[in-house]
Structures are given as structure tokens and as C-alpha cells.
Amino acid sequence: MTDDLAEVSRIRRQRRPAVVAHRGASADRPEHTLAAYELALAQGAEGLECDVRLTRDHQLVCVHDRTVDRTSSGTGVVSEMTLAQLRELDFGSWHARGAPASVLTLAELLTLTLDWPDPVRLFIETKHPVRYGALVEQLLLAELHRFGVAAPASADHSRAVVISFSPAAVWRVRRNAPMLPTILLGETARLLGGSAATAVGATGIGPSIVTLRDHPDAVDRAAASGRATYCWTVDEYADVTHCARIGVDFIATNHPGRVREWLEPGRR
Incomplete structure (x- = not known):
């Protein structure tokens, strides 16, 4: 087993992590806005991260918090408002x-x-616990099917990945869209050891950078089981280089432009 982990580690460290824009280029633009995601793409982000919630009329919107108070001109609970009501607010x-x-x-x-x-x-x-429970994943998968990305030929070529701190949410996605990649987020020993991801069929684990500072071996162990590692939220140079050194696959950051530059000095 030790030799296998060493070989996995050697192979994975030959390539750098992919840069995922956390809520868009959220350090430079308001999170979860079109401007934040357009800037992230212009800065070279290879992935975009978003949080989704259901409105009262069952529309999927990109809002992190349970309420709109922090990131809009209004107040109220997302799940108690219609999309039309949300559109009346300023989120920038x-x-x-x-x-x-x-x-x-x-x-x-x-x-x-x-x-x-x-x-x-x-x-x-997907955020949990929430008012609508499993309906969130049900409507999310319906939307991904509508866009033709719910059943990729392989996880490696998928354009969408569903991530959640909820094991039940990950299991619902794996059961209904088995080819769609999923990442179980968390900090527990069960996550780092792989048993939680195995139980729900997750194709990746998602620890925080704080956890990976103390448990770098989790990356190789995940890879030895065929799982990717997605690390959040990585904004500092020392943490970026740490993730690259231990073979993390995806790093979520609020600063996609500068992280790409750190990983590829001189990139234009």
C-alpha cells in the first residue's frame, strides 16, 4: 500500500491543480454575479463554483446565504421569495x-x-438543510439534463460537478445521475479516510485548506481510491504552493487571476 501511495503521489505532482473561481472572482466583484464570473473566465479560471438555492416558485438561483440580507439591497429568506421578487433587488x-x-x-x-x-x-x-430538501437535487438534475450535461461520457470530461456537505444530497445525485461527478465536502476523519465518500459513491473529497495543512496525506489516499481532491478556499501563496506540492486536483479561490499567475509564472 505504501508503494502504491508513493507512485500515485509522484504521478499527481507532475501536474498543477485546476483553478476554480469561488463564487466567481469574488474578491474583485460581487459574489455570484455575472460580472464576477465573466471576470473569472477572463482571468483564466478553469472552473467556476456556485451555491444554489430554490426560490418559492422553485427556481434555482445562485445565492450562498439563506437570506439575501448580506448580498443584496433587500431582506428576506430566499426560499420564501419568488424569482420575480429577487429580480427587483440589487445584488451588486x-x-x-x-x-x-x-x-x-x-x-x-x-x-x-x-x-x-x-x-x-x-x-x-447544494445547501442543506433547506426547506425543500431533496427537491433541490431533483430540480438541479432536471436543469442539467435540459442543458445536456447530466450524463457525461465520463467523469473526466464532465462540464458539471455537484458538490455538497450533505452525504444524502451526494447520494441522491449519484443514484440518479451515476456518470455525473460528485464531491463530498467536509472536515471529518471519515471524509479524509474515504469511508464517507465510499458510502455515498462520491467521486471526490472536498476538505478545506486548513484541514489539508494538517492532513496532506489525504490527497494521495483519495487518489489511490480513484477520487479527486477539491480544496477550499485557497487564497494565500503558501497554501497554493502546498496544494500543488501534494497533488490537489482542484483549488477553489476568490482570486483566480493571481492564483493562475502563481501556478504559471509569466502566463499571459
Whole structure:
């Protein structure tokens, strides 16, 4: 087993992590806005990350918090508001470098992702516990089917990845869309050891950078089991180089432009 892990480690360290824009280029633009994701793509992000929630009329929107209070001009719980009500709010001006912006739907973000000339992956996080429970994954998979990305030929070529801290949510996706990559987020020993991911059929694990500083061996162990490692949220140079050194596959960052530059000095 030790020899196998060493060989896996050697192979994986020959390539750098892919850069995933956490809620878009969210350090420079208001999170989950079209402007944040357009800037991330322009900066060379190879993946985009978003959180999705259901509105009262069952529309998937990209909002991290349970309420809109922090990131909009209004107040209220996302699940108690309709899409039309959300569209009346400004989701951009709160940010120091923001401008007025409408709430972003998952359909709009999928369109941007799939229309981009380079292949970009969209990492979609479902939030739990929530009012609508399993309906979130049900409607998410329906939307991914509508865009033709719910049944990729292989996980390696998938344009969408579903991620969640909820094992039940990951299991629902794996059961209904077995070829779609999934990442179980978390910090527990069961996650790092792989037993939690095995139980729900996740194709990857998603520890934080804080955890991977203390448990770098988790990356090789995941790879030895055929799983990718997605690390969040990686904004500092020392952490970026640490992730590259131990063979992390995907790093989520609020600064996609500077992280690409750190990984590829002199890149234009």
C-alpha cells in the first residue's frame, strides 16, 4: 500500500491543480454575479463554483446565504421569495467594486459556462438543510439534463460537478445521475479516510485548506481510491504552493487571476 501511495503521489505532482473561481472572482466583484464570473473566465479560471438555492416558485438561483440580507439591497429568506421578487433587488452595489446587478439564475450561469470557448467546469454546491430538501437535487438534475450535461461520457470530461456537505444530497445525485461527478465536502476523519465518500459513491473529497495543512496525506489516499481532491478556499501563496506540492486536483479561490499567475509564472 505504501508503494502504491508513493507512485500515485509522484504521478499527481507532475501536474498543477485546476483553478476554480469561488463564487466567481469574488474578491474583485460581487459574489455570484455575472460580472464576477465573466471576470473569472477572463482571468483564466478553469472552473467556476456556485451555491444554489430554490426560490418559492422553485427556481434555482445562485445565492450562498439563506437570506439575501448580506448580498443584496433587500431582506428576506430566499426560499420564501419568488424569482420575480429577487429580480427587483440589487445584488451588486454592496461590493466595493460592484455595480447594480440582478440575481443570477443557474440557467444563466450554465449558459455562460457552456458558451465559453475553452472547456470550463461548473462546480454546483447544494445547501442543506433547506426547506425543500431533496427537491433541490431533483430540480438541479432536471436543469442539467435540459442543458445536456447530466450524463457525461465520463467523469473526466464532465462540464458539471455537484458538490455538497450533505452525504444524502451526494447520494441522491449519484443514484440518479451515476456518470455525473460528485464531491463530498467536509472536515471529518471519515471524509479524509474515504469511508464517507465510499458510502455515498462520491467521486471526490472536498476538505478545506486548513484541514489539508494538517492532513496532506489525504490527497494521495483519495487518489489511490480513484477520487479527486477539491480544496477550499485557497487564497494565500503558501497554501497554493502546498496544494500543488501534494497533488490537489482542484483549488477553489476568490482570486483566480493571481492564483493562475502563481501556478504559471509569466502566463499571459
